[in-house]
Amino acid sequence: MLNSGISVLFEGTNFLRLLEGLFETLRVALIAVVISIVMGIIIGIIRTSKNKLVQIPFRIYLELFRIIPILVWLFVIYYIVPANFGLELSSELVALIVFSLWGAAEISDIVRGAIISLPKHQVESSKALGLGVVQMYRYVLIPQATKRSIPPMINLITRMIKTTALLTMIGFVEVIKVGQQIINVNNLEHPTVSFWIYGFIFFLYFCICFPLSRFSRKLEQKWAT
């Protein structure tokens, strides 16, 4: 009984299709992560400003992405925006926009937190040494803040990879959707197929996310000493 399900995995191009689905998942997640990191660091530095006019708009931006579920953002940008403004966006582009904006918001908060948590004397000493603002960030603040922000950033990246599962809702075929397609076609003949397919998807996600979280733990331990 159990074996009949696993044969489905290797039937036709099923195996290849699952890997292709995984590739799509990773492509969107990784492009979004790169954009998020660049945008997040810039916004994070801007947000250390004490000016209320600078703080409030970015704060609203961050809260919008924290409070409203990503699924709702995907729906709004994919279905509602084109219907009302005549903008034609592919599902992949919508995915990249939403994930990059979300990632940038979260990373900006991580970076801001890391910079603010640095002892005040770091800023004062740099000024006393005669460093300009750019030099102060480049040589003093950012190197130290990076250490503090990389573990939470890796955490966020694994979350982003896992959240791509939502993309099926806007017609983007990623690894989980491919799995469901295979399961529903073979369900009657092989009742255990869902166990094998979901098990395999679990294994794929594990292969990607576990090394990442191990890496972040290693870094944490290394920098703690």
Added chain:
Amino acid sequence: MKKNYLLLLFLAVLTLALAACGSSESNSGDSQSDTTSSIDEIKERGTLRVAVFSDKPPFGYVDSNGENQGYDIVLAKRLAKDLLGDESKIEYVITEPQARVDLLKSDKVDIVLANFTVTPERQEQVDFANPYMKVAVGVVSPNSAPIESVEQLKGKKLIVPKGTTAETYFMKNHPDIELVKYDQITEAFEALKDGRGDAMAQDNALLFGWANENPGFSVALPTLGEQDYIAPAVKKGNTELLEWLNTELEALGKEQFFHKAYDETLKPAFGENIVADDVVVEGKVEE
């Protein structure tokens, strides 16, 4: 204090955004009529965009080689062939049940062919063409004690899955029949096998497939109550494509296209005991 400001500001932004959506929604209808002919647009693009299911065999699914297959897909291919001269000129947009209306509204697809049942609520949001399939409530029962009419159900236990049309139908029309309700369809089927009820009611298309896989059971009462129709849908106000579809469906009906499609895709799943006429509509409603 600061939190309150933020909340207010946030609410203000949200209201504005929602207002913008609400007001422009009313115009989207007439902006459609200004655009050039929708059929020319499809021809210019060279592909017909069709929303289909990818995980609902035998209606719309993806086979082991990654190809779209099923009853809906057979029709989609034929439409592309007759409109664009080549059945491969289709862009399949994979959809989920709850996204079908929005796909049309936001112009992501030209036609929805995804087991889309015609309901009054949906008719307000999209335009349905002539039907190509019909569904109704059916009753499946063991061959040893077949249920062939509603009268036979009096004093017996009938299994229904919660939230289905079958449940509403029996509660409204035959309140005297005792119902045994289950949350999930698979559970309900298991209950029937275990003999926790004398029969089970559900959408007949689903029952046909199940009875075929489970010897010892058959759909002795295939249709009950209101017929529901399954039809292709287009964006509201897209009359040109709608009229083209209707003439096309009627022409296909004359050549018994849907019976052929039934034999090809649904028959293997439903089995020999089901008559195609219980499921298939040849391009228009026969009165």
